[in-house]
Amino acid sequence: TLPSDILVNILDRLNVREAARTSILSRRWSQLSCKLPRLIINAQPDGVSRSNSNISDGDFVRINAAAVEATKSLLTRRCPGEDTIRLLSTTFYLRGDVSISIGHAVGSAMTTQKIEKAEVTVLTVKERRHCTLDDVLNYGAQFVSFFNECLNAFTGLTRLYMENLRFGFNQSI
Numbered sequence: 001t002l003p004s005d006i007l008v009n010i011l012d013r014l015n016v017r018e019a020a021r022t023s024i025l026s027r028r029w030s031q032l033s034c035k036l037p038r039l040i041i042n043a044q045p046d047g048v049s050r051s052n053s054n055i056s057d058g059d060f061v062r063i064n065a066a067a068v069e070a071t072k073s074l075l076t077r078r079c080p081g082e083d084t085i086r087l088l089s090t091t092f093y094l095r096g097d098v099s100i101s102i103g104h105a106v107g108s109a110m111t112t113q114k115i116e117k118a119e120v121t122v123l124t125v126k127e128r129r130h131c132t133l134d135d136v137l138n139y140g141a142q143f144v145s146f147f148n149e150c151l152n153a154f155t156g157l158t159r160l161y162m163e164n165l166r167f168g169f170n171q172s173i
Helices: 004-012 016-025 027-035 057-076 096-112 133-149
Strands: 038-042 087-093 118-123 159-162
Touching (some): 038 057, 057 087, 096 118
Parallel strands (some): 038 087, 087 118
């Protein structure tokens, strides 16, 4: 049997989906996932463009829900302050309560874990070329709501990427 630190190193080289599949096969591997130094959770499926007509609104909801569950699962199983998170990176679609759930999980981690680098990428369902002025203002309003609901998620953030949003005159962060 390999020592735990070697197994954690191997798990760290896998993406979250591969690590989850591996964890299903082995009880010991699943217990090690809470020690991973890099947590990269991406709601944007590999090789899938939002302009792809095969992606429905229901697909976006399921993709975002999976990102929420992965974020919550990986962050809630960690012992506070035990293992430093070298990188916490999460990418998700700005859609109602789902993004707020991710924000709360990240905010909780920011207050209870040692995190060296934290990145949040906020995507919109529509690509820029398909957004109207109303769309970008609506996305801006959604982001302000997200920000106000999840202040702790922004306390130690080292990178924030947002797209396709614009803030109205009465919106303040």
